[in-house]
Amino acid sequence: MDLPPPAASVSAPLLTCAAAGRPSLRVAATLLALAMLLTSAATIADCAPFQIDGDRIEQPLAEKVGEAAAGARVAADRQRGDCVICHRLPLPEGRFHGNLGPDLQAVGLRLSPAQLRLRVAANRHLNPESIMPDYCRSGDRHRVAESHRGQPILSAQEIEDLVAWLSGLEAVEKTP
Amino acid sequence: MRHPLLLLWLLLALEGQAEPLTGQVSGYHLLGEELQALQDDAFANPGMLWVDRGQRAWNSPAGARGTSCRDCHGGPERMQGLAAQLPRWNAEDKRLENLEGLVRNCRSVRQRADPPAYESDELLALTTLIAYQSRGLPLTVAVDGPAADAFAAGRDAFARRRGQLDLSCADCHDRHAGARLRGETISAGMINGFPLYRLTWEGMGSRQRMIRWCNEAVRAEPLQPDTAKALALELFLAWRSRGLELESPAIRR
Incomplete structure (x- = not known):
């Protein structure tokens, strides 16, 4: 039997690994992975399945490699990332940036792409009290407006684009 | 530079190193001098237009009975102190009532007129006129006795994260008051x-329009203004603001 589709890759490798060499177990494990995928898709529509290792998500969330220029647009767009509402970033829109979150002008020097991926996708895994929402998650939300119900704030591709852009930020601008 | 300290202060201000807001600070203190002066000047304050409109509405007969507010209550100054105590528990209806609810109720029950719509100029004129009578008085709401359950519900609502952005009132206005959003x-x-x-x-x-605006900002379902949940939150917010002088019609950004 084939592995489940790529979307189920979070749980499938673990399960099939544990069941290596035992065909019947492998089938059962694969079915279980599929079932988990189906139930989770019905109730919690994360932007993509992901696995957290420590303070990182190693695997990209989307198939297409993140594109930095697109990430900068996501960060500036008030309807999408709107990162400048809380963070200082090297963007023209960032002139009136907020200061709720850390200065990210050189965040690429501090955090790896995998660390950035977790902090954008599911930051409250690291700190449940943080004001920074989980941009990939949509489950367990209270009173979401109908127009946004069941949707994560950003798509998997948008997060990959953001990670690509953020991880390349390495210079602090000397403007006032 | 003549004033190095001033420069330093400016740099710190630009860097957002200003003191965080703690405790009860009226939004008046975030206005800057020009807007504070606008609020304080009864001739320049645009909100005073609604007070004037309210005066006219107060004296105008309305509804099937052809009665005005003045016919029953006398002058609007008789409303002094009322707005500072709202919302309050209405024992007859067994629910909280706020300023808008009181006026709408009077309009429909006493005057037998159609109650003015929420956020309509007609309603805001009357509510602003009434609130203006309490300008300078400290907010004091009763949160015990029959209002205790609603108060607890309002406190919970304030702390509960909501909307697609998954933020609570407390996340911003308690824990991050004084920080900058953009x-x-x-x-x-x-x-x-x-x-x-x-x-x-x-x-x-x-107040309910502001609550609605905040809910929309975090992409949450709006709270309908006359529901128990909305009124409970308003009660908790009024209690958080207790002791502050009523400023209506205030100016805010």
């Missing part, structure tokens, strides 16, 4: 200025 300073969530003139709206709004 260019704007986050207020401490005090509601002593309502009904008020908000520059963002280019118009007047009630």
Whole structure:
């Protein structure tokens, strides 16, 4: 039997690994992975399945490699990332940036792409009290407006684009 | 540079190193001098237009009985102190009532007229006129006795994360008051200025309009203004603002 589709890759490798060499177990494990995928898709529509290792998500969330220029647009767009509402970033829109979150002008020097991926996708895994929402998650939300119900704030591709852009930020601008 | 300390202060201000807001700070203190002066000047304050309109509405007969507010209550100054105590528990209806609810109720039950719509100029004129009579008085709401359950519900609502952005009132207005969202300073969530003139709206709004605006900002379902949940939250917010002087019609950004 084939592995489940790529979307189920979070749980499938673990399960099939544990069941290596035992065909019947492998089938059962694969079915279980599929079932988990189906139930989770019905109730919690994360932007993509992901696995957290420590303070990182190693695997990209989307198939297409993140594109930095697109990430900068996501960060500036008030309807999408709107990162400048809380963070200082090297963007023209960032002139009136907020200061709720850390200065990210050189965040690429501090955090790896995998660390950035977790902090954008599911930051409250690291700190449940943080004001920074989980941009990939949509489950367990209270009173979401109908127009946004069941949707994560950003798509998997948008997060990959953001990670690509953020991880390349390495210079602090000397403007006032 | 003549004043190195001034330069240093400016740099710190630009860097957002200003003191965080703690406790009860009226939004008045975030206005800057020009807007504070606008609020304080009865001739320049745009909210005073609604007070004037309210005066006219107060004296005008309305509804099937052809009675005016004045016919029963006398002058609007008789309403002094009322707005500072709202919302309050209505024992007859067994629910909280706020300023808008009181006026609408009087309109429909006593005057037998159609109650003015929420956030309509007609309603805001009357509510602003009534609130203006309490200008300078400290907010004091009763949160014990029959209001205790609603107060607890309001406290929970304040702390409960909501909407697609998964933020609670407390996340911003308690834990991050004084920080900057883009260019704007986050207020401490005090509601002593309502009904008020908000520059963002280019118009007047009630406490419930502000609650609605915040809910939309975090992409949450709006709270309908006359529901128990909305009134409970308003009660908790009024309690958080207790002791602050009522400023209506205030100016806010």
